[in-house]
Amino acid sequence: MGESESVKGYRAGFVSLVGRPNVGKSTLMNAMLGVRLSIATPKPQTTRNRILGVRTVEDRGQLVFLDTPGIHRIRRGRRLNRAMVDEAVRAIRETEVCAFVVEAKSLVQRPGQPLWGEDADIAEQIAAAGVTCILVVNKVDQLRGRAQLLPALAALGEDSRFIAIVPVSALKGDNVGHLEGVLLDQLPEAGPLFPEDTLTDRAERFFAAEMIREQVLLQTDREVPYSVAVEVELFSENPRDGALEIQALIHVERESQKGIVIGRGGQRLKAIGTAARARLEAFFGQHVRLELLVRVQADWADRPQDLSRFGYEEAP
Ligand SMILES: Nc1nc2c(ncn2[C@@H]2O[C@H](COP(=O)(O)OP(=O)(O)O)[C@@H](O)[C@H]2O)c(=O)[nH]1
Ligand SMILES: [Mg+2]
Structure with missing residues (x-):
């Protein structure tokens, strides 16, 4: 490699x-x-x-x-x-x-x-x-x-x-x-495989999705963690104030799970957003504006097209 x-x-x-x-x-x-x-x-x-x-x-x-x-x-x-x-x-x-x-x-x-x-x-x-x-x-x-x-x-x-x-x-x-x-x-004797200041090969958007998913996992229980995928729809730096603007969709498989993630009066989604934003700001070292939406997408974990859309590869 x-x-x-x-x-x-x-x-x-x-x-x-x-x-x-x-x-x-x-x-x-x-x-x-x-x-x-x-x-x-x-x-x-x-x-x-x-x-x-x-x-x-x-x-x-x-x-x-x-x-x-x-x-x-x-x-x-x-x-x-x-x-x-x-x-x-x-x-x-x-x-x-x-x-x-x-x-x-x-x-x-x-x-x-x-x-x-x-x-x-x-x-x-x-x-x-x-x-x-x-x-x-x-x-x-x-x-x-x-x-x-x-x-x-x-x-x-x-x-x-x-x-x-x-x-x-x-x-x-x-x-x-x-x-x-x-x-x-x-390891074999060899020169560096990546420039020495490299941390990872994945795009920032991927880590944004992961950090949001982490908070959903931490703040929900039972079947929800297995049924969640996060898709970042917007990831851009606002030229005026330098803040990162992130919009993400939290996909779940059933209406009942949507209710759990949103919580009574939207309380849980708010808590997920607050914690995820803190984590994103620490990771990117920038002010973050985060918008989260929850959407029901039945059986995404069984559908090849959804798997690849959410970044999960299947063996060739
Ligand atoms: N007590 C203790 N817990 C650990 C240690 N390493 C990981 N954990 C915990 O084990 C859980 C699973 O860790 P994670 O890294 O996600 O495991 P993975 O699934 O193998 O990647 C988390 O709650 C970690 O905090 C350790 O050295 N000691
Ligand atoms: Mg792991």
């Missing part, structure tokens, strides 16, 4: 972040970038697209992260879910290094066989793809003591599929700097 001249000692390449939903892949990428680029919430399906984040470490190298939707067994066969899993599997194949993220508390449940269930399946898929894999044990802050991890780490130390095992807390930033060094060491 991209050619550049090789600089002595400088390393560069792509690192995919894979794992079950909710293990902390997006939080980890944000911790390494030092920016909240990829939205992260306790809800499943928070990350739906692959998101590229570039971390340049001065004089040492460049890590190009691909944050992916989680890999999980598809129980509900919706097109959106399939597209998400395909995206993650594709990312593994396209990168030179894979950071496989698991949760500390699930490893300690079965120390003799620490990777079980879906984690075991994902480990198999990574091994089959033949990429270098680093096992990242996240959320160590949730354990009562680090000693709890030792039996699982001993068992995993025997597992030749992993070139290194690194415990971290993405949320607290513990050991994230060490992980960065471990990942860099695995």
Whole structure:
């Protein structure tokens, strides 16, 4: 992916972040970038697209992260879910290094066989793809003591599929700097793949939509988070006062969901707008005027034309 001249000692390449939903892949990428680029919430399906984040470490190298939707067994066969899993599997194949993220508390449940269930399946898929894999044990802050991890780490130390095992807390930033060094060491010697001040390859509009969707996820429950897509219709800088003017449509699948998102007397939509605006202003460093509308678009998550309109790719 991209050619550049090789600089002595400088390393560069792509690192995919894979794992079950909710293990902390997006939080980890944000911790390494030092920016909240990829939205992260306790809800499943928070990350739906692959998101590229570039971390340049001065004089040492460049890590190009691909944050992916989680890999999980598809129980509900919706097109959106399939597209998400395909995206993650594709990312593994396209990168030179894979950071496989698991949760500390699930490893300690079965120390003799620490990777079980879906984690075991994902480990198999990574091994089959033949990429270098680093096992990242996240959320160590949730354990009562680090000693709890030792039996699982001993068992995993025997597992030749992993070139290194690194415990971290993405949320607290513990050991994230060490992980960065471990990942860099695995990349090939090469010059930077992107200009050194690059953060991502996606357009600003995409992040605006994501930050609005993040607030909808955080402020609604039950089926709504699965049924929401956000489409930015207007994204422009007002030449008079330099403010960003953003108009977005929040698509839901049913009238009842529209009612939930709007809330009594419009209260919830107002709260979503206020929080999203604060987040957008922090991200873009500009004053933002935000207008949100809610529209019912039945079954968009099953319709190929809507999936591509909302930025979700299907495998060719
Ligand atoms: N306690 C704790 N929570 C974390 C950590 N990393 C992520 N989380 C939380 O786990 C949830 C899912 O994180 P997210 O990054 O969206 O997971 P993803 O689906 O794998 O991308 C969020 O509520 C995060 O705040 C961690 O190191 N410790
Ligand atoms: Mg995520």
